[in-house]
Amino acid sequence: MNELDPVIRPRRLRATPAMRRLASETDLRPRHLVLPLFVREGLTDPQPIASMPGAWQHSLDSLRAIAVRASEAGLGGVMLFGVPAERDAVGSGATDPEGILNVATRALAAEVGDALVVQTDLCLDEFTDHGHCGVLDARGRVDNDATLARYADMAIAQAEAGSQLLGLSGMMDGQTAAVRSALDESGFTDVALLAYSAKYASAFYGPFRDAVESQLQGDRRTYQLDPANGREGLREALLDLDEGADIVMVKPALAYLDVLRQVADISTAPVWAYMVSGEYAMIAAAAQNGWIDGDRAQLEALVSIRRAGGDAVLSYAALDLVEKGLVS
Ligand code: PBG
Numbered sequence: 025m026n027e028l029d030p031v032i033r034p035r036r037l038r039a040t041p042a043m044r045r046l047a048s049e050t051d052l053r054p055r056h057l058v059l060p061l062f063v064r065e066g067l068t069d070p071q072p073i074a075s076m077p078g079a080w081q082h083s084l085d086s087l088r089a090i091a092v093r094a095s096e097a098g099l100g101g102v103m104l105f106g107v108p109a110e111r112d113a114v115g116s117g118a119t120d121p122e123g124i125l126n127v128a129t130r131a132l133a134a135e136v137g138d139a140l141v142v143q144t145d146l147c148l149d150e151f152t153d154h155g156h157c158g159v160l161d162a163r164g165r166v167d168n169d170a171t172l173a174r175y176a177d178m179a180i181a182q183a184e185a186g187s188q189l190l191g192l193s194g195m196m197d198g199q200t201a202a203v204r205s206a207l208d209e210s211g212f213t214d215v216a217l218l219a220y221s222a223k224y225a226s227a228f229y230g231p232f233r234d235a236v237e238s239q240l241q242g243d244r245r246t247y248q249l250d251p252a253n254g255r256e257g258l259r260e261a262l263l264d265l266d267e268g269a270d271i272v273m274v275k276p277a278l279a280y281l282d283v284l285r286q287v288a289d290i291s292t293a294p295v296w297a298y299m300v301s302g303e304y305a306m307i308a309a310a311a312q313n314g315w316i317d318g319d320r321a322q323l324e325a326l327v328s329i330r331r332a333g334g335d336a337v338l339s340y341a342a343l344d345l346v347e348k349g350l351v352s
Contacts (some may be wrong), residue, residue: 041080050331052323052351054098057342058143058296062235063087064107065124075231075303077308079224079340082106089096090343091136092348097346100336101141103191104128104183107149107236114159115151119177121296123151126185133186144187146178146203155240155249157194159264166247176206183212190269193220195247200267222257222283224249228276228302235301257283258290265293274334276300278325281332288333297334299325319350328349 037047058073064071067083078172082090094102107123108117117123125144132142148171150158158171171194179190192199200219207215220349233240257280261272272291274284275298288295307325311318322341329337 032115033299037193037236046205050327051098052327052330054342054351055100056330056334056336057326057346057351058101058103058141058336059090059094059099059342060103060105060338060340061090062105062107063086063124063128065109073231073235076305076340077235077312078232078344079235079301079304082233084128084131088135090132091132091140093347094343095136099140099342099346100137100340101143101189102132103143103338104187105236106147106150109290111153111188112113112152114174115148118148118151119174121181123181125150126181127183129185129187137186137188138294139189140303142186143189143191143219144182144185146175146182148174148178148240149194149240150236153239157236157244165337166196168196168198172198172202176202179203179215180205180210182211183210185205185213186334187215189216189218191218191220191273192269193275194221195220195223195244195249198267200264204268211248216270217268218271218273219261219267220270220275221261221264221269222249222274222280222287223259224251224257224276224280226251226276226279226300227300228279228300230302232301233303246261251279254283254286258286261287261291261295265291267291268292270294270333273298276303277329277337278303281328284329284332284334288335292336294335295333296336296338297328297329297332298338299340303342308342319345319348323350 064081069088070080070082073079158166161167161208225245271294273296277297277299308323310316
C-alpha cells in the first residue's frame with residue numbers, strides 16, 4: 025500500500041444502527057421458526073422438563089393454549105411429539121386414532137390449523153417399549169422393511185387426525201417413498217413430507233430423551249448417520265428428494281452447518297434444520313449460570329443456521345424469542 029491507496033473501510037457499513045440494518049444479509053422472522061411441543065397422555069397440569077429449561081411436557085389443555093400463542097406470534101408451525109402412557113413392541117399407540125399424538129393433532133388442527141402448519145413426528149421411538157425407531161426382528165435388530173409398513177399406517181393415522189406435514193425422523197431406508205405412496209393411495213395427496221434426511225446419531229438428543237421418557241438402551245447407530253460423514257448426509261438428502269420429499273432437513277444444526285450448506289446448495293426443495301434439545305439446553309444452562317446472554321446466544325445460533333442455508337428452523341426457543349420481541 026502506498027500513501028495514495030485509500031484504506032478499504034468495511035466499517036462504514038457498521039457505523040450506525042440504520043446502516044447495519046440496511047447491510048444485514050440474513051433475515052430471521054417468526055415464519056421461519058417451528059416450535060417443537062411435547063404432549064403427555066394423562067397429564068392434567070404441564071410439567072417442566074428439567075434438562076430443557078423453558079420447555080414443558082404439556083397436557084392437552086396446555087398444549088392447545090401454547091399452540092394458540094404460537095399462532096398469535098406468527099410462527100411458521102408447531103411440531104408435535106407424543107408421550108404415551110403405555111408402550112409395546114410395535115408401538116401400537118402410534119397408529120391408534122385414540123393414541124395421544126393423534127388425539128393432540130386433531131385438537132391442534134381444529135384450533136390453529138388455519139393459522140400455522142400443524143406437523144407431527146412420524147417415528148416409533150416414543151411408542152415402543154424398547155425405544156427404537158422401528159420394530160425389531162427375531163435377533164433384536166431394527167427391521168427396516170417391517171418398520172416401513174408401520175410408518176405407512178402411522179402416516180395414515182396422522183393424516184386422518186389432520187397433520188399437514190409429517191416429519192419422517194426414523195431414518196429407515198425407503199421411508200419417504202413408502203409413506204408417500206401410502207398417503208397417495210388413501211387420497212391424502214395434499215399431506216406434505218418433511219424428510220429428516222441427514223439425521224446424525226448425536227449426543228445432542230439427550231434432553232429430548234428425557235422429554236419423551238425414552239426407553240432406549242444402547243444407541244441408534246445402525247440407522248442414524250455417523251457424525252464423521254458429510255457426503256453421506258448429502259446422499260440421504262438426494263435420495264429423499266428422489267423419493268418425493270417436499271422438504272429435506274439436517275439435524276442437529278449447529279454441529280452440522282457444513283452439511284446444511286452443502287444440502288442447501290444442491291436441493292431443489294426447501295431445506296430445514298433442527299436445533300435440537302442439547303443445542304438448546306447448552307445455551308439455556310449456561311444462561312442460568314449467568315455465563316452467557318441466553319437470548320442473544322439463541323438468536324445468534326438461529327441466524328447462523330439461516331445463514332448456512334436453513335429456510336426454516338425447529339427451535340425450542342422460537343416462541344420465547346418472538347414473545348420477547350427479539351424476532352419480529
Ligand atoms: C425421533 C426424534 C428424536 C428427536 C426428534 N425426533 C430423537 C432421536 O432420534 O433419538 C430429537 C430432537 C431433539 O433432540 O430435540 N422421534
